[in-house]
Amino acid sequence: MNEILWISLEALIKAIIILSLLLLSAAISVYLERKLSAWIQLRIGPNRVGPFGLLQPIVDVVKLIMKEDIVPNGANKFLHGLAPVISLAVAIMVWAVIPVADPIKIGDHIIQMGISPNADIGILFILAMTSVGVYGIALAGWSSNNKYSLLGGLRSSAQMISYELSMGLAILSIILISGSFSLSDIVNQQFSHWGGFRWNIFIQPLGFLIFLTTAFAETNRAPFDLPEAEQELVSGYNTEYSGMRFGMFFLAEYANMATSSAIITLLYLGGWTLPFAPSAIGLEQGTWILGLVQFVIFAIKIYLLVMFFIWVRWTVPRFRYDQLMRLGWKVLLPLALLNLILTSFGVLFINH
């Protein structure tokens, strides 16, 4: 009984740490987005609040909290309130199975870095959760009693369902290679060959491209931000949202971006590992310093990817809806299937 208490306490503390880090990272992503978009457009970007405008995201959040929360007439009040909660909750819940570093030892306790990083179903859980994310957006669109919201919600559900297939197939190729659903195993497997440099991006370049594209579509980011296409749909599914409810959608978008980057990092870019053994720079396996260093490496990789997301958003124009569907069903799906077949032949060939 006592042991269960300690385990749940440990999980609770880790959950609180990861949750606050995730929300902080959303704030940093917002700042990065505004700064990078400004630089790409030859502007300066936020520079008034705090040094270099670093406090801008906090001010934004304060503004959102202070704003009036409007529920439109004829909206389904319960679902209108529930939708942003679903979006945000799903974005956060994925982090339950994401490991951030190798386990560390304190005394004779082994502490896993991550809330439940050794879960056998890691990837399946992530896929399930991102699928539930559709509900948040579709319900937001439907319950707002607004045609633009509804169109945005419908678009996003069609888009997410179409791209989830290719994403699943790309992940399946990775699973074939590593032989495990657990994210820790996948990372360790990438690290244990070729002197730590057998990142999946090198043996699965096509899969990486497919996964990257579908990740853009899943997070509703440009060039696939049709659900919130300003020119056509005002603001899409969140047209009728204001105040902190809109803030939750906003937060969920950036949290999703960080989550997608984390998954790409784990699956294709070797997670928290660098292409040499940690003992090469004098760090022993299992010490807390190594855990910290690995976490920082992981965070840097995530942020480089987040910056890539932002960079692409301010470069590539939005797809038209028929182009989006054609890309999803006629290009990515056959490519993902081809990739899966080639990978399975490869795995079969090497194993025999």
Add this chain to the structure above:
Amino acid sequence: MNIKHNIESDRLTFWEKIYIPEIAKGLASTFKTMFQPKFTRSYPEEKMVPSPSFRGRPVLVQEEEGGRCVACGLCSRVCPALAIEVQPAETDKEKERFPKVFEINMLRCIFCGFCEEVCPEEAIVMSQDYELVFTSQEDAILPKEKLLVPIKNLQDRLEWLRQYR
């Protein structure tokens, strides 16, 4: 003529249809842009210095012995927005007439510069002052005291007028 054979996707080459090299080109372009000098001016710290041809707030020229204005009322007559009000008065000095009241309503002024063009004494000119903020409608009606500007601050504009008017 068959329009079908001139659709854009037929004109693209294979590499353009693949789309990824084109995206890479676009990314390279935006990446270069990121490090170019910025276009934005940090306004309150660094201010724009307008050229002499700039038409800012209309002001009255003030010389050592007083204003140049003789209150002929031409500016008030020509003003298309009816922003200027002049009431003349007389003195015993060499310059007999002077404006008792000279008001420009900055809420009405459209910065057309007609007053400056029509003025026979070169007494009203457009300055380079563009920071026009008022907290009430009464404040926006500028009296004579606020309109008078020493002549040495207006040399650029007067020089420009002599050359181009």
